[in-house]
Amino acid sequence: MPRCLHVMFTRCTDPAREDEFNRWYTHVHLPDLSRAPGFVGARRWMDPDAAPGAARYMTVYEFDGMERADVLRETTRLALEAFERGRHIDCIDMAAPGPTAMGYQWVEIEPASVPQPDAVDYPPAPPEVREGMRALVASLEES
Numbered sequence: 001m002p003r004c005l006h007v008m009f010t011r012c013t014d015p016a017r018e019d020e021f022n023r024w025y026t027h028v029h030l031p032d033l034s035r036a037p038g039f040v041g042a043r044r045w046m047d048p049d050a051a052p053g054a055a056r057y058m059t060v061y062e063f064d065g066m067e068r069a070d071v072l073r074e075t076t077r078l079a080l081e082a083f084e085r086g087r088h089i090d091c092i093d094m095a096a097p098g099p100t101a102m103g104y105q106w107v108e109i110e111p112a113s114v115p116q117p118d119a120v121d122y123p124p125a126p127p128e129v130r131e132g133m134r135a136l137v138a139s140l141e142e143s
Contacts, residue, residue: 003040004063006071009055014091022109023117024089025057032082036074038066045106047097054098058106073140080133083125090122 012021030042040062050056063071082088097104124130 004038004066004068004071006061006063006068006075008059008061009057009095009097010059011050011054011056011093011095012091013093017091020117021089021091022114024120024122025059025092026109026111026114027116028087028120029079029082029089030059032087033061033075033078036063036066036071036078038063038071040064044109044111046109047104047106049105051098053095055095057109058097069140069143073137076133076140077137080130080137083122083130083133086121086124088122088125090125 012018014021025044030044033039033042042059042061045058045060047054047056047058061071061075066074079088125133
């Protein structure tokens with residue numbers, strides 16, 4: 001099977017928690033998702049000029065020997081598990097990237113530049129979010 005790139009565009013919904021968001025994403029979320037079968041690596045990027053409401057962050061995950069549906073199922077399953085264990089932040093939102101005066105330019109976020117979080121104990125996602133994630137995992141298991 002070929003390698004699969006899984007690209008996610010996100011934003012932090014609370015500007016006052018941007019540093020916390022980056023600590024969580026780099027030092028908690030990426031290690032949690034690295035447990036997925038076929039995980040090769042991940043790199044994070046930032047659009048310093050993101051328009052309001054547009055994605056500020058892009059993460060490129062690389063998987064080897066996995067079908068696209070399997071990658072989505074496994075990463076969603078691991079994210080759901082993280083919610084249930086208090087390891088998933090509550091200020092993340094999926095968002096589309098938006099053009100800026102500089103076009104679509106992304107700057108890499110070096111993991112060493114992001115301090116470790118002090119603690120990790122986030123509330124679970126709302127029930128409707130968790131149920132939607134469970135439904136996605138189930139539908140991908142059937143296909």
